[in-house]
Amino acid sequence: MDIQRIRNRIQEFAASPSNVRFSEIDAFICNQLIPALGGKARPPRGSHYTYTVGDQTFVIARRASQIKKVYVKEFLDRMAALGLYDPEE
Numbered sequence: 001m002d003i004q005r006i007r008n009r010i011q012e013f014a015a016s017p018s019n020v021r022f023s024e025i026d027a028f029i030c031n032q033l034i035p036a037l038g039g040k041a042r043p044p045r046g047s048h049y050t051y052t053v054g055d056q057t058f059v060i061a062r063r064a065s066q067i068k069k070v071y072v073k074e075f076l077d078r079m080a081a082l083g084l085y086d087p088e089e
Contacts, residue, residue, distance in 0.1 A: 003084070006032060010076070010085045017072035022062045025075065029053065037082070054082050 009028055013020050029051050030041050039053040047062045056078040060071045079085035 003036070006036060007084055010079050011089065013072060014076055014085065014087070017069045017076075018066075020067055020072050021065050022060070022067050023065065025060065025067065025072075053078065056081055 009032070013025065013028075026041075026049065033053045034040065034051075037054045039051065042050040042052075044050075044062075048059050049062060050057065050059050058074050058078045060067055060075065076085055076087070080087065
């Protein structure tokens with residue numbers, strides 16, 4: 001997947017942070033971000049999933065099917081640090 005398509009998908013998450021499903025963001029990270037940029041997904045500890053993408057590490061807690069906005073914000077902050085997301089766009 002090219003970087004522009006990755007950026008577009010990240011923008012979709014940013015546009016609706018309250019409606020991000022865990023399955024969507026997990027699949028995106030594991031199937032698109034990690035293969036494109038390197039990194040790993042660690043085995044979950046309870047409901048907390050830890051990901052490393054590039055040099056950025058972050059945690060997403062699974063709560064039913066949706067995830068809390070705070071975890072989406074953390075994800076977006078990490079993507080901004082990698083240059084894949086600009087909150088001003």
